[in-house]
Amino acid sequence: SDGGGGAAVAVQSAEGSPWDDGFVPSALGTREHWDAVCERELLTWIYRKNLVWRIRWMWKHKISLEASVLDIGTGNAVFLVELGKVGFPNIIGIDSSPPAIQLSGSIIEKGLSNIRLKVEDFLNPSTKLSGFHICIDKGTSDAISLNPDNAAEKRQYGRSLSRVLRVKGFFLITSCNWTKEGLLNEFSEGSEFFKELPTPTFIFGGRSGNSVAALVFQKTH
Template sequence: MSIEELDSSELGTMEYWETSYSREIYNYNRNGDVGEIWFDEDSQNRIITWILKQDSIEEDDRIIDLGCGNGMLLIELAQEGYNNLLGVDYSPKAVQLANSIKNDRKLNIQYAVADLTNLEEMKKLGIFKIVHDKGTYDAISLCPDNSKQKRDLYINSVLNIMDEKSLFIITSCNWTEDELILSFVDKFLKKCTIPTPSFKFGGKVGNVVTSMVFTKK
């Protein structure tokens, strides 16, 4: 069984993100506004709370945030004591913004420009205990230029930076839990779903965002 591709959108293009982060850099320099935290701070807090509860995760474990944007998830993790943090984004402007914010807060976080659909570039980063994504698989799925191929490259990139102990945490607003499972089922095992608020409409229960944790098969 396969999933139906999403309609493409400008959110699936580098130009969109470069323009958006240029504006956010301008705002940050003017008034200290760090910009958008995608799917709101509650989604981010649910993930951080889940990570904090895992006895298997040590403060010096390697953690990568895929498509880190302004880096606010890593900022929160750094403030909780995690000290081996890397954020990657294909938008140089996102990395510039993230670096400014962490430098101003004097936190120990590394950032790099990297394209998740570039397998060789990603492989060089090594293995991580936590591989985190909030909204980036969504953005890649909206790519106007062969989204299916881009999604497959992304999935292989994620696999290449995981070992059998790694956890892949993904939050999506475009894909349901069932669709995420279908996307990843060949190469990943579902570990759990991180509960998110649900709504009921016409007798059907749905979620605005879905957060899931997978391990490598």
């Protein structure tokens, strides 16, 4: 008994365990666990900061509130909620995962009727997805590019983007896997580089670099 003091009771190890002090091993004591925790925290910080930078960019460049916005791989829809609060009337978030869309729907606040969610495979989009002023990618392109057998899918991504984004429309992409130069090589066809958004920097060996790339392209034809 703990004497009613509420102290936690240590989990006893099984008989014959080498852990003689009565405690069993825990993932909390491994470097891998804390590496994963730090990585999650970094990605969360990057996501939140990048959300702010994207919205600031849209305000700075006086993107009309009438602009239509497509969020490719909407995830938890946090970005869409912020855009909805700003007042954009035509916002669509797509994801190939039905559970992701279900989660997004549960997060979106009541009264934000300007946000629509759809289960869509961006590599094979429906004909209704077209003519957007703004397309945003926060990781879908990364996920496709991580597949070593995805050459055809990478080409299809570019074709799908060209199909849904109107001429003079903007494509905002954030990548943890591609450098600025890599993104320029990947998306320059049919578009021109417009702006590089701020991202976290690190210094190693006296040289600085970026752990994330965030660029804006404008479709030319």
